[in-house]
Amino acid sequence: MSNLLEVHNVSKKFGDFTALNNVSITVPRGSIFGLLGPNGAGKTTLIRVINQITMPDHGHVLLDGEALKNHHIRDIGYLPEERGLYKSMKVGEQALYLAQLKGMQKSEAKKRLKMWFERLEIGDWWNKKIQELSKGMAQKIQFVVTVLHEPKLLIFDEPFSGFDPINANLIKDEILRLRDEGATVIFSTHRMESVEELCDHIALIHKSNKVLDGNLMDVKRQYKTNTFQIGIKPNNSTLEQELASKFSVTPAEFKTLGDDLKLNIKLSQDESANDLLSYLTNQGQISHFVEVIPSANDIFIQTVKNN
Amino acid sequence: MNHLSLIIQREYLTKVRNKSFLIMTILSPLIMIALITVVVYLSQMNNNKQRTISVLDESGFVTNAFKSTEKTTYNILTGVTLENAKTIVEEQGDYGLLHINKIENFDLVDGSVQFYSEDSPSLSVISSLENKIEKELTNQNMAQKGIDIETINASKIKIDISQENFSGVKSSKIDSVVKLAFGGAAGYLLFMFIIIYGNMIMRSVIEEKTSRIIEVIISSVKPVQLMLGKIIGTSLAGITQFVIWIILGGVLLTVVSAIFGIDFAQAQTPQQELMRQAMENPDASMKVQSLFTAFYNLPLANLVIAFLLFFISGYLLYSSLYAAIGAAVDNETDTQQFMLPILMPLILAVYVGMFTVIEDPHGTVSTIFSFIPFTSPVVMLMRIPFGVPIWQQIVSLLLLIGTFLLTVWFAAKIYRVGILMYGKKPTYKELIKWIKY
Structure with missing residues (x-):
């Protein structure tokens, strides 16, 4: 299987509003896949379908050649655009809780968290409450929580918002490193310079329809x-x-x-x-x-x- | 560890560790007891106050009836006019002046007794005066008409109807009082529990929405799991708080009454009045005994099992609705319009319980309301001590569980859609639409 994720003819309606109309995408294994589109195009709905948060009306999604099931939750790490953490909970406790919800053992989660905290130089935040941290700091924790269980598929929705240039670079390097270690990344953003920089493949969704997709270089050739x-x-x-x-x-x-x-x-x-x-x-x-x-x-x- | 127990654990720990929760847990019984102490203390002080009442008896019939007691001193005035008497009483600062006109004929006494005072007198003072005069005048009237009081007293007969149902279970008035106390306490407990912890669940759902963590969570767990986990976790925290309240309250009450010597049993509420009337006849040892018999006469096994079942299903029914409301809105101020339909049946249930069940536990109204799922937990819990046929309990419980499953399904639908909706306050029409998504 060269494709990690295949979305086949997915449609979703909310009442009279069509959020997705017969959308298909294929995400090659080991790629960074840019999911683009204007606001309200249906990107978030598609991502939610992949995360099994929303059930599609029609169509199906294959992960690793298998129809999406409950256990696939563990294979996906999702950083939503609307993200936050429990404000009054301590950083370490919260990260452990979220890791356990993804099916990790507590001891294993703790070990990996320590490693990540060290790597991002945030080790001394373990006992702080989220409300004591700045937005950018909380974003870092969220990034760690998203990737901690080493999922095959990582979905980032506007991952760089809220970061200063230094930290944005740090996160970008981490995303590239995760890709090199074998993860496949779906990357949704409005910042085209990061698409240019990171993505191998793109798909463009506009008004609930997919209007363009393919290898970024092929697309460029097509548009030259x-x-x-x-x-x-x-x-x-x-x-x-x-x-x-x-x-x-x-x-x-x-x-x-x-x-x-x-x-x-x-x-x-x-x-x-x-x-x-x-x-x-x-x-x-x-x-x-x-x-x-x-x-x-x-x-x-x-x-x-x-x- | 599976997801549900993880969520329950987190909900429980966050609630229990929360500072305001801790403060409420410790402070509430303290404040409660302090309030009760103050009220009881004040009402006792009120009762203990010395009163002087002047009596100007121009008829001469009732002077003997007024014997001074610890609390009330009667000051008998003679040889003064009413006007003078009023001045004297006012100068002395007495509680009031009782004036009895000359009585020529016992048939025409009505209107010949007046009470003058600066402030309007308390009801109990007036009725005690009336009692005294009535008794005295009746006796004198009888004597005048040649009726022997001794004979009348000797021929009085007292009846205490003993009650027994067709299967041979004996009961008495005191039984009814005990039943009422049990049923009322159970129903009221459920009512309080729903309001306090239902709100807590709602707030915790809203918090998850406003902190925007919800999408992260539901990419890992099913919304229904999250909702149930929240409800169960919060309820466990609630039970913990309740148990602490009861223990702490009990200990404090004992300590306070020992230190201040305040007899809380003396604080008379209407229920206690009923209790006192029911227990008027037997002497002290009989009282305790009859209380115990009444207690053992209760269908205890039935009571406990029914309490658990109705309490749990009733609470879950309402708390799932609270969770759905929390999911539908963005902040607490928006919850008002959705709260009313929840509170109405709940308050109705308590009123039906308080007025109808006490009057006639097996009447049509009480019976109907003990079947309607939204009122049945409270009303049925109040009825059960009076003996409700098992089939009625089972039918009511099945209806309740059926409705509960329906509301959980319904709430889960709203929850699933609502937690991802931001910005606009939804209307009822939109909520119905969400169910179809």
């Missing part, structure tokens, strides 16, 4: 516009007009050392980068030549607008 960004010191001043008559040209913004001509040039289907490059070599000094790769952000906005 055959556009190149060039910087050139022209031999004669008419170059810009010449280019504009041959190609579709827009001004570009990037830094160069000289006062070069900076342009985005969009090629048609039958023109190649080499054609453009060989044409340009005779026209001046080329300082910059890059293919414009669509960012996750561009893809997101474009897809949502088109649907």
Whole structure:
């Protein structure tokens, strides 16, 4: 089985409102899977279906090739967007309680908690109450609690909210390390730069429907516009007009050392980068030549607008 | 360890360790006892107050009836007019002045006795005066009409009807009083328990929602498990608190009455009045004995078993509703509109119990209300000491358990949806919709 999680044709209605309409996704084992979509698209409902919090009206979910059952709770670690802890409970006690609810033995949970607390340098919080901690501190505890039982599948909903850049980086590194150790991660966020940084695969849900999914690079290839960004010191001043008559040209913004001509040039289907490059070599000094790769952000906005 | 017992354990420990819970547990009996002590002490002081009542008896018939006692001194005035007497009494600061007109004819005495005082006199003083005058005048009237008082006294007959049902079980008035006390206590206990700990469950559900931990928890356990765990854990904490209250209250009561010499039994409540009337005849040793017989006459085994069953099912029925309310709202102020439908049947049950069951434990109203599931726990518990046919108890209990399962199912549905809903206060219509999700 190369896919850890397969969601097949899942639909869910709340009264007259359709939260999910025939959504299917496959999450490859060992990947970091970005679940994207605007607010209210149905991401949280899908995550809740995977966590067996909400039962789907139609469709089914396979984890490790097996239909979801009660015991799968142990194989999933879930950090919801709406998260919190019992305010008046002590950190250690609370973490132990939540670990035991995930089916861990108390002694084992204690051992691993100590290890994690040491790793994140929060060992001296054990006997503090949650209400004495700052939001970011509580978030760290929540992260530990989510991953403590070493689940096969980790689901993070906006994991970096509430963290300062240093701690966000720390958590990001931990997520990558968990992935390297064999965990599969579903990652739901609105921060496209972290999608760019972390995700191998993405799926985009919009208005209860899945509108896009696949390997991030494949998706980008699919969305590329055959556009190149060039910087050139022209031999004669008419170059810009010449280019504009041959190609579709827009001004570009990037830094160069000289006062070069900076342009985005969009090629048609039958023109190649080499054609453009060989044409340009005779026209001046080329300082910059890059293919414009669509960012996750561009893809997101474009897809949502088109649907 | 399975999830349910983990949740129960956590709920119990958090409740019991909670500071306000601890303070309430210790302080409540202290405050209660202090209040009772003050009230009893004050009412005793009131009773012990010395009173002087001046009597101006112009008829001369009743002067002999007024013999001063420890509490009341009678000051007999002679040879003064009513106006003078009033001035004297006012100057002396007496409690009041009793004035009896000249009586020519015993048939026309009505309206010839007045009581003058600064403040309106207490009922007990007036009725004791009336008693005295009535007795004295009656005796004199009889003597005048040539009726021999001795003969009348000798021919008086006293009747105490002995009660027995068709299967031969004897009972008496005192039995009824004991039954009433038992049934009332059981019903009232359940009522208090539901209100106090139902609210506690509700608050703990709301806390889970507002601290946003709920989604983390229910990704590990089923909402129904969480709800039941909360109800059971909180109830166990409640039972702990109750037991401590009873023990602490008992000890304190003994200590206080020993130190201050206050006799709590003297504090007369209407129930005790009833008790006193029922026990008027027998002498002291008979009293204790008849109390014990009354106690043993109770259907004890039935009482204990029925108490446990009705108490548990009744409590669970209501507490699941409280849990559902907690799940439906975001904060405590929003609970008001949903509380009323819960409190209404509960209060109705207590009123039916207090008025109807005492009047006629097997009457139509009491019987009907002891079958309706939302009132049956309280009303049936009050009826059982009077002997309720087993089939009635079983039918009522089955109805109650059926309804209880239904409400738990219903509450679990609302709970499941409600705990993940934030922001808006739901309407009843929305609650119904949630059940279908």
